Amino acid sequence: MLLSFCLMLLSFSPSASTDEWNKTYNLETTPTVRVRTSDANIHVTSWESRSVSARVTTKGWEIGGDGINIVEHQSGGTIDIEVRFPRHVFQVNWGNRQVDIEIKLPHDANIDLNTGDGNVDVQGISGAAVVRSGDGNLELSEMEGSLQAHTGDGNIDMRNLRGNLNMRTGDGRIEATGIDGSLRAETGDGRIRVSGRFDLLDVRTGDGGVEASALSGSKLASNWQLSTGDGDLTLRLQESIAADVELKTSDGDIELGIPVTLSGRAGKHDVRGQINGGGKLLSLKTGDGSIRLEKL
Numbered sequence: 120m121l122l123s124f125c126l127m128l129l130s131f132s133p134s135a136s137t138d139e140w141n142k143t144y145n146l147e148t149t150p151t152v153r154v155r156t157s158d159a160n161i162h163v164t165s166w167e168s169r170s171v172s173a174r175v176t177t178k179g180w181e182i183g184g185d186g187i188n189i190v191e192h193q194s195g196g197t198i199d200i201e202v203r204f205p206r207h208v209f210q211v212n213w214g215n216r217q218v219d220i221e222i223k224l225p226h227d228a229n230i231d232l233n234t235g236d237g238n239v240d241v242q243g244i245s246g247a248a249v250v251r252s253g254d255g256n257l258e259l260s261e262m263e264g265s266l267q268a269h270t271g272d273g274n275i276d277m278r279n280l281r282g283n284l285n286m287r288t289g290d291g292r293i294e295a296t297g298i299d300g301s302l303r304a305e306t307g308d309g310r311i312r313v314s315g316r317f318d319l320l321d322v323r324t325g326d327g328g329v330e331a332s333a334l335s336g337s338k339l340a341s342n343w344q345l346s347t348g349d350g351d352l353t354l355r356l357q358e359s360i361a362a363d364v365e366l367k368t369s370d371g372d373i374e375l376g377i378p379v380t381l382s383g384r385a386g387k388h389d390v391r392g393q394i395n396g397g398g399k400l401l402s403l404k405t406g407d408g409s410i411r412l413e414k415l
Contacts, residue, residue: 138182140189144171148196149246150228156202157235159218160255165226165243172223173200179216187218238273256291274309292327301340310350319343326350328408332415333357339399351408354401355415356394362401364412366390371409379412 144150146169154161159175166172173191180187190201202220218237224230229246232239239250240258250257250268257268260278268275271289279297286293286304293304298315302322310327313320317333318340328350339362345352351371358377366373367389381392394401403410 136179136181138177138180138187140175140182142173142191144173144193144198146170146196146225150196150198150224151231151246152198152200152222152224152228153231154200154202154220154222155233156218156220156237157204158237159202159220159234160237161220161222161232161234161239163222163224163230163232163239163241163244165228166223167225168223169225171198171225171228172221173198174221175202175218176221177216177218180218257286257288275304275306293322293324311347317343320345322346324348324350328352329405331355333360334415339401342400342402344402344404346402346404347408348406349408350405351411352403352405353411353413354403355413358414359395361395361398362393363397363399364390364392364394365400365402365404366410366412367404368408368410369405370407371405374409374411374413376411376413 150171152171175189177187185205188203192199226243227246228244230244231249233251235253236255237252238255239252241250243261245263247264248266252270252273254272255270256273257270257275259268259280263281265283267285269287273288274291275286275288275293277295281299283300284302288306290308291306292309293306293311295313298313301319302313302317304311305323308326309324311322311324312330313322314332315334316336318338320343322329322331323346325348327347329345329347329352331345332355335357345354356377364379373390377394379392379394383391
């Protein structure tokens, strides 16, 4: 009986074999590349060629037949790639199955990436970008343009991004450096640390600290909001910035390192006023923690 069970496990255990699929798409216009998969990592980088290169590598899976299947189509500049996994496969998983999708494309390409369970990293793109993972980390760097990124459960790391940026994770930290433009970032549970030149800053976490540095050239083109349900909140600003301010904590101290002209009554947990004559609203709120407004 024991021998039969062991043989059964061996028959179902995934092999360590690898497989690979490649295709190059020639272009006559700016491309839009859409990638869909239920369980794979996606890697995107830019290059100088006016073509798109797609490569799928597997470990423990065969490509074709009863294994991984790739459905792809090109219509003009639009390229669709779907990497399908076999259904109803019994497997004993010791962590040695993996699928990676690697895309190389022109820097001005538009991308729409969606993986149900995998990490996504994108570098060097200046077109419109939509990046989604049901359960995975997102790494985004050297990008310009409009960007929407969402993961159900994972961290988001951003470096040197410029444009209109929207980030959300259900459960994970958000880290961003070298940002230039408008940033909206939200996590259900995790800390947020951001630094850059901002026209708009809207960062929120349900549970975690918030730390933001608005570098030289930042301005309140519209209202700013930084909030956390439970954690300390620190915002560093240039002293020359102009704004109405609203600082509120349910349980914590408020520390002002920038001159604020108070309006009305100022309490230990609630401060309202103006910086440099006022302007758009700068709102900092925490349910349980201290607030620090500091000079860069």
